Amino acid sequence: MTDFIDITEALGAYPGIEDANAFASYVKGRNVYKESLYLADGILFMVNKTDPFTKELVAVTAEPHLLAGLTTNTSIHTGRYMMARCPMNVANAYWFMARYKNLGPKSMKDSKVSIGLGDRLGLVTAGHVSSIRKASVFPVFAQQSIRELNLTGRTFKDVLADAFWGAFRAGWREGFGADGDHLKTAEEVRYALDSGFSMITLDCSNHIGLEREGGANAKPPSVRAQVSYRLADGTAVSFSEDEIERCTATYQRAIEFTSSIYHDLLVGCGRKVDFELSIDETGTPTDPKAHYFVAKQLADTGVPLTSLAPRFIGEFQKGIDYIGDIAKFREDFVLHQAIADTFGYKLSVHSGSDKFSIYPSVAELSKGHFHLKTAGTNWLEALRVVLAANPELFGQMYSYAKEHLDEAKAYYKVDVEKESVPDSVDAALFERPDVRQVMHITYGLLLNAKTETGEPLFRTRLYRCLRENEDLLRSTVERHIDNHLKALGLIWS
Ligand SMILES: [Zn+2]
Structure with a gap:
């Protein structure tokens, strides 16, 4: 007062x-x-x-x-x-965004590079602003999936309000994207749209696959066998009868689902919404031909995508560098890029944080035209601050995470066993990929852990620690995102 x-x-x-x-x-x-x-x-x-x-x-x-x-x-x-x-609070954030449209969510259309910066805690947008200000990048400050909402106990409105206040406090006046990430049903899409989100990432993995019922009974595709389809880079793609049959069985339901979501919900929602299609949550890398098959038919049914996320060759595990052969990644990326260029959208790289070894290739091969999604890495940077400011709290959280690793592995696929990670962690050990993964995937368990009397075990102390160390949190997140932007060639020094 x-x-x-x-x-x-x-x-x-x-x-x-x-x-x-x-x-x-x-x-x-x-x-x-x-x-x-x-x-x-x-x-x-x-x-x-x-x-x-x-x-x-x-x-x-x-x-x-x-x-x-x-x-x-x-x-x-x-x-x-x-x-x-x-x-x-949420109500006042929405009052602001309704009154000053320039400050809230907007479409990323016409931007070249865009970055999703999911913030599970609702505390790190100011750090994102500090970094993004240095580059010509469209920021998606609000980005969460339904899984993240469930595991953190937040709503889409909470997420957008937190991002808004973080951006407002840090002096960001240029608007930003709000991405309802990995939405799987019409209800989820409606929920994000009703919450004012400017981007929908549709995950149609529930409709992909030979084993899905009815795949073979879908409408006949508009892509034909033995026809040579030209791509933007001068190459061509064609399909055999067998390939058409296989693509139809695997993707036709997903294409129809995507088309109906677009026409029923996005058209006529009263504003320009960016539409990303994610086909990355599959067991195997996306065949470029299948990518073309999907893209062509969506274009034929009048569905303009802003971006599409294929599953690229190699491993994109959470919060750690790319695992795989970079030469193969480059070959694969070029094929997908030619298709994206043909239909006029960006490739979207999911689980995109900390993939430092491939960033130069992404920037080069996309000609500086891509979307990159990061989320959990911001949570890890917050934990880095806890480790520095309150090592005792961090130690308790780490032990708990290690103890409950197998529960978290039900949600997130990582190659890490609790027997192989150290018993305690200092600043140097925090850099180990397996340690990062343990802390990366257990955020929901840590935030929801309760004492015997039902009090939050860590949540209150975690928020207290991060609020008390606001400047350190901001500079830590800023440096981490700076490192991404540097590797992508978007900022120098
Ligand atoms: Zn994804």
Whole structure:
């Protein structure tokens, strides 16, 4: 409260809110985040830190009616202004995004490079902003799958609101993407759209595969055997009768499902929504011919994709570098890229964090036109901060994660056994791929773990630690994303 009163009293002597920069220099040294200052339509907004664990939005205006609809805790009149203290909650985030469309979710159409930055904790967007600012990249600050929502106990609205407030506080004013990731049903797509998301990633793995019922009874495909289809790079692709039969049995249901989701839900939802198709959650790499088969028919039924995620050759395990032959990856990528170029969308690289050895190839072979998804790596960076700031808490979390590894492996496929990882971890051991994977896949178990009396075992202390070490968290995440952007050739030094 003290700081708020200080600001209020200062304001009495202050000439006006119009000069936000002068105001910024005036409040320097207090608990206002200087980069959060935002003057629009006669209201000056700023984010104020009331204690190490709590932030609030402060709105100052000479016309209080402008704040109608914004939930306020208290308001004070001083001189010609009213100052309102407002909670940074979901409702107020949506009030903002409805009023200032430039600050919230928007389509990534026409962007060259875009990056998904899933934030499971809702705490690291400011770090993302610090890094993304250095490059010409479209950021998708809000990106979560239904699995992540279930494991973290959040809703799509929570995710978007957290990303919004993180971006707002850090001074990001250019809008961002919000991706409902790996959605599998019409209900899930509707849920993301109703929550204001700007991107839908449709995972049609439930409809892919020879064993799926009815695959062979799907509509006949528009792709024909013995026809030579030209690709953007001058090469051509053609199919034998057998290949058409196999592709039809495997993919035709998925194509029909994708088409119906697009036409029934995305068309007519009232705004431009980016549409990504994910066919990466399969047991084997996506055959480029199958990719063409899917892409051609979606184009024929009038479904414009923004991006498509094939399963590339090699292993894309969570939070660690690419495992596989880079020369083979390059050959595979070139074939998929030619198809993406033919139909005018980007390739999307899923489980894309920490794949440093292939980033130069992705940037080069896509000619700087791709989408990359990262998620769990941001959680790992948060844990890096816990390890530095509260090693005791980290040690308890690590032991728990190791103990419960097999439960997490039911959700996430990794090649790691609990017998082979160390019993305790320091900063050096934290870099080990197997240790990273243990901590990467157990986030849901760690966040939901309870004491015998039903209290959160780690969650409260984890959030407390990260909020107390906000600056370290921000710089740690910033450095990690910087490393990605450097390897992708998007920032120098
Ligand atoms: Zn995926």
